[in-house]
Amino acid sequence: MNEFELIARLTKSLPTNHTVMVGAGDDCAVLDLGVAEKLILFKTDAVVEGVHFTRETPPEKVGRKALARCLSDIAAMAGTPTAALVTIALPENFDAEFIAKIYDGLNALAQEFGVAIVGGETTTNPERILISIALLGTVSRGKQFLRNGAKVGDAIFVTGELGGSLAGKHLDFEPRLAEARWLAEHFPIHALMDLSDGLAGDLRHILRASGVGAEILKTAVPIARAAKLRARENSAAKPPLIAALSDGEDFELLFTIASSDAVKLLDGWKKQFPKLKLSCVGKIVAGDGVVLRDRMGAYQLNTNGYAHFADN
Numbered sequence: 001m002n003e004f005e006l007i008a009r010l011t012k013s014l015p016t017n018h019t020v021m022v023g024a025g026d027d028c029a030v031l032d033l034g035v036a037e038k039l040i041l042f043k044t045d046a047v048v049e050g051v052h053f054t055r056e057t058p059p060e061k062v063g064r065k066a067l068a069r070c071l072s073d074i075a076a077m078a079g080t081p082t083a084a085l086v087t088i089a090l091p092e093n094f095d096a097e098f099i100a101k102i103y104d105g106l107n108a109l110a111q112e113f114g115v116a117i118v119g120g121e122t123t124t125n126p127e128r129i130l131i132s133i134a135l136l137g138t139v140s141r142g143k144q145f146l147r148n149g150a151k152v153g154d155a156i157f158v159t160g161e162l163g164g165s166l167a168g169k170h171l172d173f174e175p176r177l178a179e180a181r182w183l184a185e186h187f188p189i190h191a192l193m194d195l196s197d198g199l200a201g202d203l204r205h206i207l208r209a210s211g212v213g214a215e216i217l218k219t220a221v222p223i224a225r226a227a228k229l230r231a232r233e234n235s236a237a238k239p240p241l242i243a244a245l246s247d248g249e250d251f252e253l254l255f256t257i258a259s260s261d262a263v264k265l266l267d268g269w270k271k272q273f274p275k276l277k278l279s280c281v282g283k284i285v286a287g288d289g290v291v292l293r294d295r296m297g298a299y300q301l302n303t304n305g306y307a308h309f310a311d312n
Helices: 003-010 059-075 096-112 177-186 199-210 225-233 240-246 259-272
Strands: 020-022 029-031 038-048 080-090 116-124 130-140 155-159 191-194 213-217 253-257 278-285 290-294 297-300
Touching: 038 059, 059 080, 059 096, 059 130, 059 177, 059 191, 080 096, 080 177, 096 116, 155 259, 177 253, 191 199, 199 213, 199 240, 199 253, 199 278, 199 290, 225 240, 253 259, 259 278
Parallel strands: 080 116, 213 290
Antiparallel strands: 020 029, 029 038, 038 130, 080 130, 155 253, 155 278, 191 253, 213 278, 290 297
């Protein structure tokens, strides 16, 4: 049973109440707490030593990553982060200076994005460090983006380049908060999420939620230079295209929009974010699954993204 199969089993009969507009199954929960013109976003995420970082990772980058992962999910709803709680679980032989530096990195990123750290919890955990963040945010009513709105004929876009996470991007990525809010303000985006588990896997989340399929153009996938370099230097590394499709923790935006808006979007993006690449990688089609097209034809894409508890 992989991560997503387990989630499906655990979330079949979760309790709910009148405040819940969107529960489990999207990047954030969306709550209506009666705040004028605003909905509340609620997100939790965790990083674990040996899975998301090692003891040799600079501690400031560990703290930064712990918060940045949650910020990326707020971006996936076109929201604004507000306040966070931090739970940290430590082995008995923890290094107090190492932990303090984790907080230095976490606090620096929080200040950059105007997030208040309002408390949390400390506890013990055998052998390894675990950091869990619970983050609140807001989004204007009617401006939240979900995964279930993709329509046949939509163009599929991704920001940045993909497949570079193993070369260090997973520690230094920039949550695309400003970019997502700009999209919400200027364009009728149909579906949006962040790329935490790879394009091949995360796109399927949108497809399943929307009841559609997708066709990806092989030559349009924006492959990170780091993925190409890694493949040249290590014969056991994934081919660059497979890395771009399947490696987790790129934390770029993946979204769909009507094809009639694509040119206007690209023109506006170049003016607003000249240093960040935006690529149209394919289109939404009827049916299900993902087809990869190249000059030789089209074939079903069997590559998946990252999933915990699976053989990745």
